[in-house]
Amino acid sequence: MRLHHQNQNMQLIDGRELANTIKEEIAVTVAAYVAEGNRPPHLAAVLVGADPASQVYVRNKVKSCEKVGFNSTLIEKGPETTESELLEIVDKLNKDPEIDGFIVQLPLPKHINEQKITLAIEPKKDVDGFHPTNFGRMAQGLPTYLPATPFGILQMLDRNNIDISGKECVVLGRSNIVGTPISILLSRKASPGNATVVLCHSRTKNVAEHCRRADVLIVALGIPEYVTADMVKEGAVVIDVGINRIDDASRKRGYRLAGDVKFDEVAPKCSFITPVPGGVGPMTVTALLMNTLKSCRKEVYD
Ligand code: GUN
Numbered sequence: 164m165r166l167h168h169q170n171q172n173m174q175l176i177d178g179r180e181l182a183n184t185i186k187e188e189i190a191v192t193v194a195a196y197v198a199e200g201n202r203p204p205h206l207a208a209v210l211v212g213a214d215p216a217s218q219v220y221v222r223n224k225v226k227s228c229e230k231v232g233f234n235s236t237l238i239e240k241g242p243e244t245t246e247s248e249l250l251e252i253v254d255k256l257n258k259d260p261e262i263d264g265f266i267v268q269l270p271l272p273k274h275i276n277e278q279k280i281t282l283a284i285e286p287k288k289d290v291d292g293f294h295p296t297n298f299g300r301m302a303q304g305l306p307t308y309l310p311a312t313p314f315g316i317l318q319m320l321d322r323n324n325i326d327i328s329g330k331e332c333v334v335l336g337r338s339n340i341v342g343t344p345i346s347i348l349l350s351r352k353a354s355p356g357n358a359t360v361v362l363c364h365s366r367t368k369n370v371a372e373h374c375r376r377a378d379v380l381i382v383a384l385g386i387p388e389y390v391t392a393d394m395v396k397e398g399a400v401v402i403d404v405g406i407n408r409i410d411d412a413s414r415k416r417g418y419r420l421a422g423d424v425k426f427d428e429v430a431p432k433c434s435f436i437t438p439v440p441g442g443v444g445p446m447t448v449t450a451l452l453m454n455t456l457k458s459c460r461k462e463v464y465d
Pocket residue numbers: 266267268269270291311312340447
């Protein structure tokens with residue numbers, strides 16, 4: 164009786180639905196803010212190169228701005244753009260009083276130093292929360308812009324009343340934009356927070372053993388379907404951050420999207436799980452909008 168082992172109470176965390184709910188809330192706030200005589204929040208996004216996934220992400224961010232009543236500016240530059248040209252764009256946006264916040268979409272072409280660009284962004288306008296000033300403020304629990312993906316994950320936990328206090332959380336992946344910051348946020352004395360966090364990476368021994376102890380498993384590796392059912396504890400919460408394109412000739416686009424989790428076999432063991440697509444991805448966008456609103460209303464700086 165296979166069914167005997169399956170958790171009949173598995174809940175899908177619908178990131179699209181939650182993102183739409185939050186966007187409606189933002190739209191109401193913006194409408195009231197504008198009715199008071201203020202100009203709407205304004206987000207700018209810079210895209211360098213021709214990475215198809217990045218193009219989709221950036222266009223989604225701009226589209227979402229329209230939906231909530233923000234102004235938006237999209238700056239698209241070719242793959243031949245130099246580092247100094249990009250630094251000039253960053254400098255202009257830093258100084259433009261009409262822009263509340265901006266992002267430079269990553270990854271950048273190999274000839275551009277991402278760290279150098281991140282450091283050039285004025286922390287007040289760094290609505291991605293990538294600048295070391297904002298990252299340091301996050302680590303110390305000071306007012307800041309939380310990085311969009313970790314912020315989106317916190318919203319998903321919070322709005323589904325998933326209590327992680329005292330729980331074992333395992334994070335797979337130690338990137339600057341997801342794994343490292345989410346591991347800090349989950350362990351912070353805050354709500355959501357107070358978890359016991361293990362951060363696994365490419366040098367970790369026995370990743371599967373760590374995973375099997377996890378009450379909450381956050382996967383941000385970029386390896387399609389890496390997490391299999393044998394790595395997941397019965398009743399675990401699984402948050403899949405991966406968005407991987409898999410060649411698939413049977414689809415009209417020529418590919419399908421897969422997460423870092425083998426969803427079909429893992430889902431039956433979970434209390435909560437996020438799908439791909441329609442999970443963490445849409446929440447990243449709403450987190451960015453929330454940060455831009457905070458910047459416009461000077462809730463972090465000034
Ligand atoms: N690349 C992947 N995720 C992100 C993000 O949240 N912001 C930016 N700027 N680039 C990304």
